[in-house]
Amino acid sequence: xxxxxxxxxxxxxxxxxxxxxxxxxxxxxxxxxxxxxxxxxxxxxxxxxxxxxxxxxxxxxxxxxxxxxxxxxxxxxxxxxxxxxxxxxxxxxxxxxxxxxxxxxxxxxxxxxxxxxxxxxxxxxxxxxxxxxxxxxxxxxxxxxxxxxxxxxxxxxxxxxxxxxxxxxxxxxxxxxxxxxxxxxxxxxxxxxxxxxxxxxxxxxxxxxxxxxxxxxxxxxxxxxxxxxxxxxxxxxxxxxxxxxxxxxxxxxxxxxxxxxxxxxxxxxxxxxxxxxxxxxxxxxxxxxxxxxxxxxxxxxxxxxxxxxxxxxxxxxxxxxxxxxxxxxxxxxxxxxxxxxxxxxxxxxxxxxxxxxxxxxxxxxxxxxxxxxxxxxxxxxxxxxxxxxxxxxxxxxxxxxxxxxxxxxxxxxxxxxxxxxxxxxxxxxxxxxxxxxxxxxxxxxxxxxx
Ligand SMILES: *Cc1c(COP(=O)(O)O)cnc(C)c1O
Numbered sequence: 072x073x074x075x076x077x078x079x080x081x082x083x084x085x086x087x088x089x090x091x092x093x094x095x096x097x098x099x100x101x102x103x104x105x106x107x108x109x110x111x112x113x114x115x116x117x118x119x120x121x122x123x124x125x126x127x128x129x130x131x132x133x134x135x136x137x138x139x140x141x142x143x144x145x146x147x148x149x150x151x152x153x154x155x156x157x158x159x160x161x162x163x164x165x166x167x168x169x170x171x172x173x174x175x176x177x178x179x180x181x182x183x184x185x186x187x188x189x190x191x192x193x194x195x196x197x198x199x200x201x202x203x204x205x206x207x208x209x210x211x212x213x214x215x216x217x218x219x220x221x222x223x224x225x226x227x228x229x230x231x232x233x234x235x236x237x238x239x240x241x242x243x244x245x246x247x248x249x250x251x252x253x254x255x256x257x258x259x260x261x262x263x264x265x266x267x268x269x270x271x272x273x274x275x276x277x278x279x280x281x282x283x284x285x286x287x288x289x290x291x292x293x294x295x296x297x298x299x300x301x302x303x304x305x306x307x308x309x310x311x312x313x314x315x316x317x318x319x320x321x322x323x324x325x326x327x328x329x330x331x332x333x334x335x336x337x338x339x340x341x342x343x344x345x346x347x348x349x350x351x352x353x354x355x356x357x358x359x360x361x362x363x364x365x366x367x368x369x370x371x372x373x374x375x376x377x378x379x380x381x382x383x384x385x386x387x388x389x390x391x392x393x394x395x396x397x398x399x400x401x402x403x404x405x406x407x408x409x410x411x412x413x414x415x416x417x418x419x420x421x422x423x424x425x426x427x428x429x430x431x432x433x434x435x436x437x438x439x440x441x442x443x444x445x446x447x448x449x450x451x452x453x454x455x456x457x458x459x460x461x462x463x464x465x466x467x468x469x470x471x472x473x474x475x476x477x478x479x480x481x482x483x484x485x486x487x488x489x490x491x492x493x494x495x496x497x498x499x500x501x502x503x504x505x506x507x508x509x510x511x512x513x514x515x516x517x518x519x520x521x
Contacts, residue, residue, distance in 0.1 A: 074101040077398045086137035090294040093287035106345040118312040126301035146187040155302040157309045166469040167306045174216040175472035181295035182221030193227040206230045209266035212239040213384045216246030218288045233257045233266040249500025261509030272511045290335025299339035324351035328467040330451040331355045332385035334392040356454035357423045358382040364421035370412040381426045382446040422454035445473040
């Protein structure tokens with residue numbers, strides 16, 4: 072499979088190049104040239120398959136030309152060492168729980184898959200003496216922990232996690248500062264935007280790129296966002312299983328609702344839809360950062376500075392994967408802006424919630440159903456409550472374990488939520504970090520010495 076750039080000014084790349092480089096030369100995002108539909112038989116039998124085997128089928132569809140089949144199976148099986156169950160929360164509304172991975176966030180799936188795929192490419196080239204690949208990642212909390220844990224111990228790769236000093240929660244911080252080995256936490260005296268600027272400047276600095284091989288591990292990377300499609304297929308299978316077993320609600324159409332920030336997660340679901348996943352429509356649930364919501368309403372895309380909210384992993388004012396969605400539904404620029412907007416709104420609707428509404432939803436859901444939502448999942452749940460029509464069944468992604476936002480959740484619900492053992496184990500480790508100013512000269516000097 073070849074990958075082209077959404078900006079159309081860079082040469083097509085093979086999968087290895089797309090994964091190792093992350094971003095195309097023209098700063099565009101890589102897109103697969105073809106999205107093959109999966110055969111009818113696969114969907115007929117899907118409820119009899121395990122999560123891992125469903126994922127392996129989906130992965131083969133994308134990566135099968137470029138990765139040896141046995142190796143791909145190992146990568147998929149090894150990535151999915153945990154389950155993503157579908158749980159009924161209220162009538163016709165199901166939570167797709169994506170928080171059972173090592174850092175309790177859905178980003179574990181993409182991060183683990185990317186780490187293993189990159190490791191595979193490096194081993195395959197062994198002897199080419201290219202040296203270590205260095206992954207730079209800026210984080211406001213969640214991405215850093217998933218990426219650091221996904222890449223922990225993978226040979227040939229070193230990860231630098233840049234985070235703003237004093238601005239991530241203690242639980243989040245310990246998830247990437249206590250690991251050691253091939254993970255270095257860089258504690259930047261500044262805000263998240265400084266971290267992101269340092270990373271972007273590093274990618275553009277020629278001298279630094281001659282000195283070391285750099286790549287990015289956020290959701291612009293095809294190896295990180297595409298594997299997220301796995302769990303949508305699995306959710307469909309598990310629902311089908313429940314419905315086949317109960318012989319009820321057979322004819323209901325399925326709505327998928329995704330709490331969105333950079334729109335990588337929903338983008339993978341849309342790729343799944345192109346592969347034939349029987350979903351009738353999608354809802355992108357936002358917090359107060361409503362740039363895409365406004366686009367869906369007006370057809371105008373106007374990026375803004377992000378606003379801080381309770382659901383902070385969705386505080387994005389210019390979602391990077393929006394370009395992928397536009398490219399997909401414009402058929403790589405064949406359609407006009409108006410036609411593209413029409414195609415997008417025929418399939419996707421939006422929702423936006425203030426912090427006050429998020430709190431209200433969390434309280435009400437807990438009172439009525441006993442289910443503890445985290446602030447991100449709350450946006451998804453409420454969007455289904457508000458938007459589900461007769462004859463539909465809705466699944467929303469619960470993207471993080473509520474204990475990751477313990478102080479907020481306890482405070483809002485008046486409970487004392489238990490911290491899972493996995494999270495406690497991180498909190499017992501010893502913090503190690505490199506202190507850094509927010510000046511690129513200092514960061515570059517540091518990297519030049521590595
Ligand atoms: C990253 C994240 C999101 C947003 O996902 P995108 O792929 O950026 O849209 C939502 N919830 C949580 C908990 C996250 O960590």
